[in-house]
Amino acid sequence: MTSDFSRRKFLILGSAAFSTSLLLKACTTPAGDEDAATTDDAGADDAAAGGGGGDTIKVGILHSRSGTMAISENTVVDAELLAIEEINAAGGVNGKMIEAIEEDGASDWPTFAEKAKKLIEEDQVAVVFGCWTSASRKAVLPVFEAADHMLWYPVQYEGQECSKNIFYTGAAPNQQIEPAVDWLLENKGDRFFLVGSDYVFPRTANQIITEQVKANGGEIVGEDYLPLGDTEVTPIIAKIQQELPDGGVIFNTLNGDSNVAFFKQLQGAGLGPDKYPVMSVSVAEEEVRVITPEYLTGHYAAWNYFQTVESPENEKWVSDFKAKYGDDRVTNDPMEAAYIMVYLWKQAAEKAGDAYDLEAVRAAAYGETFAAPGGTVTMNPNHHISKTVRIGEIRDDGMFEIVSATDAPVDPIPWNQYVPETKGFACDWSDPEKGGKYEEA
């Protein structure tokens, strides 16, 4: 009896599950087909409009559209798509339309490598724009090197890398951290307390800062690291009070959630920006919105670009961006770098003639300049760009008051000159003799 019963139950449940899956299929398949059809149409239209070779240029966009990093990387994709749309509207690359193929890295580093392979081998893209975290970049690096392909990377990072197959449009440490330290030494005092998350970027950054502060006659009075995501900062605040009883500079390389806890509790303990100014290198417009200006007003951040940069290019970019994505959106540094890289690539591809001739595009990229929202940028033979460095003070409306900006773009130095292991090394891909890491005479 029991077996009979369970068999009947099994049949019922099985058929129910089957019919549900049929229903789901019936509902989703046409929609999926439709999507595919529209992209095909769009491709065909583009090709027709492009005329020229009757062909499009395929580019890959490889960012995390899901997972923890999606919040940040989605904004970068928005900036890249805006640039591609503008380029296509202006006639494309040598008359050929750009066709963007999006892949989701899903905040998972092996997935990034897999999708990079797919873009290069199956889709045969001319270039890939992608990645955010250093971990994802390190994961795709061997793929791009093995295929001798090309990746453009838009985020500020710790340096100590210079691949022939990657173009870096974010800041190298000497374009963000080092000018920030100089500015602090000049304006805010020479006693530093370093706070960071416990992983490679803050530790490398703090090593650089320590060497630099010492070289300039300052003093590091303390250094502390918080595990990623930890929110108990009482011991750190007690240490700051103990080491800097009369105020001093706090250099903050915390990442993510810990920033919120740090600023909330810093204010509660009475350490205000008047005596304890905090300089952050991973707090931009978007982060200010989440931490809220109530806790941040008066503190500082160092970037190459702020939404408040005053230039006709920036005004146009911000208004175009808001027109496309909504009035409540903000622009920030990595987004600007992403926007720049699409244009720099386009200029190099036009100059090279054939976007698929990677060697020619690479050679054409060196020395290319672009009037970016944050000021004119130039691609160097070391695959990094020269860009203006700015220090911003956080206002109570969540935007940055720019308190300092370099007069001219700062040239990038990928191999750090403060770190003993890489002191004296440089990178130059325009000269086959030199390459990614050579010792400067």
Place this chain on the structure above:
Amino acid sequence: MSLFFNALFNGISVGSVLLIVALGLAIVFGLMGAINLAHGELMMLGAYTTFVVQNVMKPLGEPLFDLYIFVALPLAFVVAAIAGLILEKSVIRHLYGRPLETLLATWGVSLILIQTVRSVNWTLTLAVGILCLLYFGGKWILQKQTDWPRIAGWANSTLLALSIAISIVTGIILSKVDSDTLNREWFSARNVDVTAPAWLRGGLPVGGVQLPYARLFIIALTIVCTIGVYWFLNKSLWGLRIRAVTQNREMSACLGIPTERVDALTFALGSGLAGIAGCAVTLLGSVGPNLGSSYIVDAFMVVVVGGVGKLVGSIVAALVIGSFSYLIGSGTLLLVFGDIPPLASFFEFFATTSMAKVMVFATIVAFLQVRPAGIFPQKGRTIDA
């Protein structure tokens, strides 16, 4: 003196956060023996409730808005308690006395809760609402109209399958509708901003240091909650029943105590306390879908060290662990033992926040070798289950 006072206050304030986070778990895990890995996510629900209350009360203007935390606290308790009740009725109830399965199931629940908060919108809410309405409504009608026990076997599964199918189809149709109100995510995956009311943002200057109001508030809240829980367990009728069931389930059942309702109530109480803890930690840290994961280990640590089954154990453990990790992490011990070279270099090595964690855990491991059952061991239901 000021060093001592400062260390005392900071130790207590770190400990009080640990305690308020662990209090709910001390009841759920300590008294009931249910390993609830979704405890952190119940806290997260409390924190999001605070976020919603804050945004709802923003238009009311200054004097009223500043009191939003007092509205948020009871609401966070209620929301988390209801979520806990649903969790108990649907999952935990079937798994009492099977700790491994409970562990896996509640971990799954915690993932579900995280993803729900990330992607919840009106479409999802409507689809789930329709599912519940069809299934429970249909079951209710059938129970009234038909000879339910006879058809229960197949009718139940058919009803469930039909309700699921209909709600999924509705969900898909709704998600195709090009409507911002329907398909806009309520919170999305990004962290949300909770700003403490103005009167909790400063600090009370005492001597050379400033005691943050937010910390004082949490210490006060922890004291109130602890006293409340004590009173409830020791003086109220339901508290008596909870203690009776904890000590001997079968005997309690024989004496007419509705053990299933006691279980549900105990679990809801523990969950509600998690909600309050979630509300409290918004004063200190960020609010995002992952909020729970940064507190869950600490909560279990406190309960295990304190001794499963005794509230007083959790209280002592929270204060001891809090003070200990503060003293090591802040380097205060370094100042005390600065004159003794080997000790000084030892404490200097551990005087960063992440190294202090290592030291604290090492000490706990050593402590549990000596006293495996914690500071205050007691026989609970875990023993006889």
